[in-house]
Amino acid sequence: MEDVRRGEPDPRDAEPVGADTPDGEAARPYRKRKGEGHVRREEILAAAKAVFIEDGYENTTIRKIAARAHVSPTALYLYFPDKDRILIEICDSTFTRLIDEMSRIEREERDPLRRLRHMMECYLRFGLKHPDEYRLTFMAKSLGILGVNHKSAVADMDMPGTKGPQGFAKLLGIVADCISAGYLKGDDPELTAELIWAGGHGLVSLLITHPHFPWSDQEALIKGMLDMQLRGMLAEGHR
Amino acid sequence: MEDVRRGEPDPRDAEPVGADTPDGEAARPYRKRKGEGHVRREEILAAAKAVFIEDGYENTTIRKIAARAHVSPTALYLYFPDKDRILIEICDSTFTRLIDEMSRIEREERDPLRRLRHMMECYLRFGLKHPDEYRLTFMAKSLGILGVNHKSAVADMDMPGTKGPQGFAKLLGIVADCISAGYLKGDDPELTAELIWAGGHGLVSLLITHPHFPWSDQEALIKGMLDMQLRGMLAEGHR
DNA sequence: GACGTTAACTTAACGGCGTTCAGTTATCAA
DNA sequence: TTGATAACTGAACGCCGTTAAGTTAACGTC
Numbered sequence: 001m002e003d004v005r006r007g008e009p010d011p012r013d014a015e016p017v018g019a020d021t022p023d024g025e026a027a028r029p030y031r032k033r034k035g036e037g038h039v040r041r042e043e044i045l046a047a048a049k050a051v052f053i054e055d056g057y058e059n060t061t062i063r064k065i066a067a068r069a070h071v072s073p074t075a076l077y078l079y080f081p082d083k084d085r086i087l088i089e090i091c092d093s094t095f096t097r098l099i100d101e102m103s104r105i106e107r108e109e110r111d112p113l114r115r116l117r118h119m120m121e122c123y124l125r126f127g128l129k130h131p132d133e134y135r136l137t138f139m140a141k142s143l144g145i146l147g148v149n150h151k152s153a154v155a156d157m158d159m160p161g162t163k164g165p166q167g168f169a170k171l172l173g174i175v176a177d178c179i180s181a182g183y184l185k186g187d188d189p190e191l192t193a194e195l196i197w198a199g200g201h202g203l204v205s206l207l208i209t210h211p212h213f214p215w216s217d218q219e220a221l222i223k224g225m226l227d228m229q230l231r232g233m234l235a236e237g238h239r
Numbered sequence: 240m241e242d243v244r245r246g247e248p249d250p251r252d253a254e255p256v257g258a259d260t261p262d263g264e265a266a267r268p269y270r271k272r273k274g275e276g277h278v279r280r281e282e283i284l285a286a287a288k289a290v291f292i293e294d295g296y297e298n299t300t301i302r303k304i305a306a307r308a309h310v311s312p313t314a315l316y317l318y319f320p321d322k323d324r325i326l327i328e329i330c331d332s333t334f335t336r337l338i339d340e341m342s343r344i345e346r347e348e349r350d351p352l353r354r355l356r357h358m359m360e361c362y363l364r365f366g367l368k369h370p371d372e373y374r375l376t377f378m379a380k381s382l383g384i385l386g387v388n389h390k391s392a393v394a395d396m397d398m399p400g401t402k403g404p405q406g407f408a409k410l411l412g413i414v415a416d417c418i419s420a421g422y423l424k425g426d427d428p429e430l431t432a433e434l435i436w437a438g439g440h441g442l443v444s445l446l447i448t449h450p451h452f453p454w455s456d457q458e459a460l461i462k463g464m465l466d467m468q469l470r471g472m473l474a475e476g477h478r
Numbered sequence: 479g480a481c482g483t484t485a486a487c488t489t490a491a492c493g494g495c496g497t498t499c500a501g502t503t504a505t506c507a508a
Numbered sequence: 509t510t511g512a513t514a515a516c517t518g519a520a521c522g523c524c525g526t527t528a529a530g531t532t533a534a535c536g537t538c
Contacts, residue, residue: 031505031516032515032516033505033514034505034506034514035505035506035514037515058380062495062496063494063496071516072516072517072518073496073517074497074499074517075517077496077497077498078514078516138448139444165452188455188459191459191463194454194460195442195460195467198441198442198460199437199441199442199464201445202438202444203437203438205441206377206436206437206440210377215433216427216429216430216433221430221434224430224431225434227471228434228438228467229438231471232470232471232472233467233471270486270532270533272485272486272535273484273485273486273534274534275486279486279487300525301524301525301526311489313487313527314487314488316525316526316527317487321525321526322526
């Protein structure tokens, strides 16, 4: 990962008052110039992400983040209303990559059914690859933010905590395509999408929370889940 | 729920030294007689359960439990190694009821396929009915206890934190029956049981963590999940 | 009935947490 | 030079889970 201190090589930044460490890490006191607070905000987010990755979700504290950003704990409250908001923004930046991957699949794969399968597989692997972010985004107590109608997800794309719904909106669109094209049975895309999401989420979340359970081979689980779900949803004509 | 103070109407219990409250709640100081510590243990568990139900998992603290049990916070450590253990025992006592219900289904329903469906439905409804206990048992960070081989679950039936695996063991047995009877496809009962569990868990846990999401009708979700799973797993001959 | 042992329980404190309050200091336009 | 204000800090609050050390009541034994 990148260093916390980046960009704009300002002399005052490079040699803050009282600096005495010869290495890259600057010592306090040191502050941003007026109007540069947003830079500090970014630095705090970068520090938070580093702590989050190194120490995990449970062990990420305000004081650790502050120390890593060379700032007092109180300073975080100049830029974020509370700890939750910081973690949400971290997770959002991670899940933006999932949305991107999903969009790529949408572009590259034309067949609706293969699209659906490919996208769900992408979701599963992403969740298993980023367990801490996944936990916080989908497994922690909801903050009510998910309550926004996912149909209007486009309107507030950059609102923190909405990356989950955005991903679901993509899934919903594809499921609707599959149904109207006659590949999947049923007449309720929302219900079908929710069930498919639930199945995938169940596998990811169980593997994350119970790593010591004597699971079958992970690849077999992924394939098995996709098979079971699609086979269970396939329209009569396509079985 | 029952009062915290129950059983053995000992005069010393009814009128502890320094008692001055006229109602049922006794004032401290007051202590159990020698050899009666296990009674205090039960009282603490009852108090913990009450707090757990009233205030929820997140807001249950050692100090609240102690206050409700008319005991100092440190007293809890005479009977439990840490807070987790108290919560685990609460959840176990709840999930014992699930195991019981599952056993009843096993007795009453002979057809393997109906057995499986009925049991999964039972699991879903139970989870949705006891969200806090479900969270703690299946959605919190695993304590490594689940790591015990579920085949030997019978050996340590009363070991705290093993109610989850015991439930899975039941599911596994039924799935194996369904496969060997030719109802379900595949040749790997473990894999199949894990997938079915994962699907059910996904639905329950999403509904619990994201209550504000615009879900479809809950009954439709339950039925839809069971249909999708069984349809997806049904052997060729039985479709 | 006094005595020593020990189970039952408490008080005080530790080090942590997220967060708030009341400043302080550096910056910058006028 | 000054006054306004953005950027930031130190000290504290009220929680938390947990530990160490001490106290008190109950009991078997003489």
